[in-house]
Amino acid sequence: MAFYEVIFITRQDLAPAEVDALSDKFKKIIEERKGKLVSKEYWGLRTLAYKIKKNTKGHYVLLNIETEYSALAEVERVMGFDENIIRKAIFSIDDVNKEPSELKVSVNASDKNVKHN
Amino acid sequence: MRNDVKKQEDNPMTVDQDGFLRISLVNQGISIRKRRKCPLHDLPSSEINYKNLKLLNKYISERGKILPSRISGVSLKKQKRIAQAIKRARNLALLSFISKQEDER
Numbered sequence: 001m002a003f004y005e006v007i008f009i010t011r012q013d014l015a016p017a018e019v020d021a022l023s024d025k026f027k028k029i030i031e032e033r034k035g036k037l038v039s040k041e042y043w044g045l046r047t048l049a050y051k052i053k054k055n056t057k058g059h060y061v062l063l064n065i066e067t068e069y070s071a072l073a074e075v076e077r078v079m080g081f082d083e084n085i086i087r088k089a090i091f092s093i094d095d096v097n098k099e100p101s102e103l104k105v106s107v108n109a110s111d112k113n114v115k116h117n
Numbered sequence: 118m119r120n121d122v123k124k125q126e127d128n129p130m131t132v133d134q135d136g137f138l139r140i141s142l143v144n145q146g147i148s149i150r151k152r153r154k155c156p157l158h159d160l161p162s163s164e165i166n167y168k169n170l171k172l173l174n175k176y177i178s179e180r181g182k183i184l185p186s187r188i189s190g191v192s193l194k195k196q197k198r199i200a201q202a203i204k205r206a207r208n209l210a211l212l213s214f215i216s217k218q219e220d221e222r
Contacts, residue, residue, distance in 0.1 A: 049210045
């Protein structure tokens with residue numbers, strides 16, 4: 001088992017609940033294959049540095065995962081099909097950083113305290 | 118001429134443009150150059166990642182280019198991590214590939 005960082009950006013006009021549904025979907029895929037979702041971060045609706053598929057903004061979600069690579073490959077494959085996801089990246093990491101990153105806004109996209117800029 | 122020598126005595130150590138420490142030996146007209154310490158020496162490597170935008174913004178030019186270590190004085194090891202982190206951040210639209218200059222003709 002190894003640690004991975006999965007980060008994906010969704011379309012700007014997606015509702016927060018839909019963003020949560022997406023990350024739940026990936027969580028399920030991982031857990032079905034005996035992996036573990038260690039932590040999750042939602043970075044809010046951020047302004048993109050450049051346009052991606054006509055989007056100027058996007059919801060950023062970061063998933064810290066401990067799993068075999070096979071489960072991750074399935075996640076990547078499913079992400080490729082999803083039209084709501086405009087960008088994705090997977091990085092292997094030595095260990096999960098316990099402290100939340102500075103970009104973190106909340107855990108779930110549908111939290112009421114999240115400020116959408 | 119004498120005044121010049123006195124000035125050097127007041128401040129024998131100066132940092133020149135390339136980030137080298139210049140120590141002038143008074144009355145001999147020679148100067149030695151000593152390498153300055155890496156500015157990220159005390160920062161753990163794990164802190165240099167694509168999420169640390171505050172740090173990465175210090176190491177890109179106005180145009181959005183990666184600043185060479187010749188200018189910033191960062192060690193080779195850290196410079197490689199910075200370069201990789203900036204490239205990852207660019208792919209995720211956290212940093213721009215280029216930012217256009219406003220007064221371009």
